[in-house]
Amino acid sequence: MKVYDALLLVSFGGPEHPDDVLPFLANVTRGRGVPPERLAEVAEHYQHFGGVSPINQQCRDLRQALERGTDLPVYWGNRNWHPMLADTVAQMRDDGVEHVVAFVTSAYGGYSSCRQYLEDIAAARAAVGPSAPEIDKLRHFHDHPGFVEPHADAVRAARATLPPGGTVRVVFTAHSIPTSMAATAGPEGGRYEAQLRETAALVSAAGAPDLPWDLVWQSRSGPPHVPWLEPDVNDHLAALAADGVTGVVVSPIGFVSDHLEVVWDLDNEAATTAKSLGLDFARAATPGTDPRFVAMVHDLVRERVEGSSRRSRLGTLPLWDACPAGCCPPPRRGPSRE
Structure with missing residues (x-):
């Protein structure tokens, strides 16, 4: 001990x-x-x-x-x-x-x-x-009940604010990163996106099991010639509207609290995009406190x-206490925010 x-x-x-x-x-x-x-x-x-x-x-x-x-x-x-x-x-x-x-x-x-x-x-x-x-x-x-359950309740609460009827979809968001960084995340590669997809599936199953969902990306800040994870949330909203979706619940599972990249990039920019497309928009809260x-x-x-091997978790991806040496090397640099 x-x-x-x-x-x-x-x-x-x-x-x-x-x-x-x-x-x-x-x-x-x-x-x-x-x-x-x-x-x-x-x-x-x-x-x-x-x-x-x-x-x-x-x-x-x-x-x-x-x-x-x-x-x-x-x-x-x-x-x-x-x-x-x-x-x-x-x-x-x-x-x-x-x-x-x-x-x-x-x-x-x-x-x-x-x-x-x-x-x-x-x-x-x-x-x-x-x-x-x-x-x-x-x-x-990412898969601890204390992280998943608040997000799931927030999705449920946000959905309840949308007008009844229509076609609703859950859109999970996380900070985009360069694809080169995503490819080297974790000792076997791809850990960042894999964990986010597992979290999205867990939150969806607990908070809105009857709704389809997508994982998309937000807050890209790198130069245009450097590939980052896509689609961007604003582009995705446009695609959903074109497909006949009438409302979205946007859940920022990539974040633990409502800091700037939530209150600006989602509550301002994504909400404005949704309004311009005629989409009903509800942003789910983050865990906070x-x-x-x-x-x-x-x-x-x-x-x-x-030092227990018993872990409180809902997912199946491998976890470890100490990251291997050389895990997740830095990518070519681009600007970032919170």
Whole structure:
């Protein structure tokens, strides 16, 4: 049985003031050769919300909820904005913490959704030095009941807001990634998309078993000549409308909370697309601080502490506690957001 003396919440981070937006985006895109006009376009999305991303407050809320269910002190550090991960690791060191279990707010495998967090944790520990605490990342949780069930209930609730009758389809969304990254996700390749398809099937079976569903992609930000996973959600909505579909439930299963890429890319852009096509549109909520999601984190910690092979899960894809060395190599860089 492994003993931990702290729980670390690790997230992407986001600006909390208009003056933070461009420095934040510079952190996110450093070394990627992103054109200034693309940064300006993304910055404008943040300015629609006063220059404040919802993600940091959502992390504060999740941290507070996690603190109520554990005796471990709960710390929080971000990859791209304050509180920065290296600062949090330094604080844990100063507090005498030696062994940390980390929950990352990303359910899936892949470079951006898993490997890059491992790299950032390693870089933060290196910045702090030899006295930095050991940090073990918890496993992927794409098929954990505490993740699937809140999404399924949200699909059911969103569907109930649509007008009765008509032809309704569930559209599951996740962040698009370069196809080269998708092909190398996981030791056997394709892990990111495979996990998302498993999650979509599980959520559909629990939340809308009588409706057809699709998995599509959102928030593409790379250069046009680099292939990314398709179809884009907006293109897919147009195709559904052309096929006679009258309403859609859009469920962002790629996300754990309603941060910018949900409230802008779906609630604004996709909803506008649906309206222009005459499609009834309902966006399903994300887990956020749903008690089942919070309990899932504690369950994952117990699972790691006890070293048990018994896992709370609904799917069948292989899972592991530690990613193999060299798993999910970085792709050619393109701009990204939350």
